[in-house]
Amino acid sequence: MYHYIEYGPTDGPRDDQEKYDRFMERIEAGEKIEADDWMPEEYRVALIKLISMHGISEIMGALPEKEWTPKAPTMKRKLGIMAKVQDEMGHGQLLLRVAEDLMKPYGKTRKDLMEDLLSGDLKFHNVFHMPTKTWADAGMVGWLVDGAAIISQTNMLDASYGPYQRALQRICQEEVFHAQHGEAIIMALAEGTEHQRAILQESLNRWWPSLLMFFGPASADTTGSSKQDIMIKYKIRKSNNEELRQAFLDKYLPRVFSLGLTVPDETVHYDEKEERWVYQQPDWDEFKRIIKNKGPRSKERLRLREVAYENNRWVRQALSKEAIGS
Numbered sequence: 001m002y003h004y005i006e007y008g009p010t011d012g013p014r015d016d017q018e019k020y021d022r023f024m025e026r027i028e029a030g031e032k033i034e035a036d037d038w039m040p041e042e043y044r045v046a047l048i049k050l051i052s053m054h055g056i057s058e059i060m061g062a063l064p065e066k067e068w069t070p071k072a073p074t075m076k077r078k079l080g081i082m083a084k085v086q087d088e089m090g091h092g093q094l095l096l097r098v099a100e101d102l103m104k105p106y107g108k109t110r111k112d113l114m115e116d117l118l119s120g121d122l123k124f125h126n127v128f129h130m131p132t133k134t135w136a137d138a139g140m141v142g143w144l145v146d147g148a149a150i151i152s153q154t155n156m157l158d159a160s161y162g163p164y165q166r167a168l169q170r171i172c173q174e175e176v177f178h179a180q181h182g183e184a185i186i187m188a189l190a191e192g193t194e195h196q197r198a199i200l201q202e203s204l205n206r207w208w209p210s211l212l213m214f215f216g217p218a219s220a221d222t223t224g225s226s227k228q229d230i231m232i233k234y235k236i237r238k239s240n241n242e243e244l245r246q247a248f249l250d251k252y253l254p255r256v257f258s259l260g261l262t263v264p265d266e267t268v269h270y271d272e273k274e275e276r277w278v279y280q281q282p283d284w285d286e287f288k289r290i291i292k293n294k295g296p297r298s299k300e301r302l303r304l305r306e307v308a309y310e311n312n313r314w315v316r317q318a319l320s321k322e323a324i325g326s
């Protein structure tokens with residue numbers, strides 16, 4: 001893993017202070033920062049971490065979905081999943097290009113990101129370490145995992161970094177299709193036989209902790225809170241983890257209940273006075289283990305990625321500058 005020079009406005013070189021102040025004025029004024037603009041190291045590093053994790057998660061997320069293409073019950077559903085998998089890989093490509101531009105001053109490329117992923121230095125999203133055991137899981141991923149992604153990504157639709165903000169415009173539009181595709185699967189199961197309703201409920205029970213973990217821990221005593229503050233300070237995102245989780249619960253819990261489904265937490269309720277959903281915290285130690293590649297499917301998914309990366313070496317070679325120039 002390569003190391004960035006980490007310095008902020010207070011401990012940074014003195015002659016950068018003026019540049020920093022001008023940069024913050026631009027951020028405050030809602031201007032977009034472009035790849036070649038001056039930016040503080042703290043901003044660049046936060047973006048690299050965010051965008052590389054987002055990009056690689058898109059690709060790792062396509063793996064559990066891909067498993068369901070041959071097993072999907074009808075041709076229509078197979079086509080739906082195939083289109084979604086292609087979209088997700090496209091999102092990954094788009095985002096890793098954005099990350100690559102940001103890494104230029106460090107002389108790093110997408111290849112380094114892929115190697116960081118395989119060596120365990122670059123983390124991918126907790127939900128994609130989990131198994132998709134039944135057809136209901138394929139629906140659940142589209143409905144609630146993509147649903148959660150839409151909430152977190154629309155929160156950054158006005159992000160201060162122009163290349164990321166523009167990529168998100170397109171990604172979010174496609175994510176809406178994914179969520180609708182998932183919702184269609186869920187609706188069909190919810191209106192189906194007793195067995196179909198049972199696998200749907202079983203799937204939701206299993207996915208519930210992962211969905212709560214999706215937005216990351218809220219409090220300062222767990223990892224993540226200083227990262228949240230940095231991203232809010234630089235207007236990369238607007239809301240903190242808990243606000244995003246509440247928005248997710250606000251949107252989806254009424255839908256879950258209206259389908260006659262339940263969540264595996266008897267304490268879940270809306271507190272009218274505090275205007276927030278009350279719920280039992282998931283196991284945040286387990287979350288940390290999962291994102292350190294110790295989840296139920298971490299090893300298999302990384303292995304699959306490694307094999308795909310090796311098998312596709314010839315495509316990268318065929319597209320390389322050397323090959324095109326020769």
Ligand SMILES: [Fe+2]
Binds near residue numbers: 058175
């Ligand atoms: Fe995506």
Ligand SMILES: [Fe+2]
Binds near residue numbers: 088146174175178
């Ligand atoms: Fe998606």
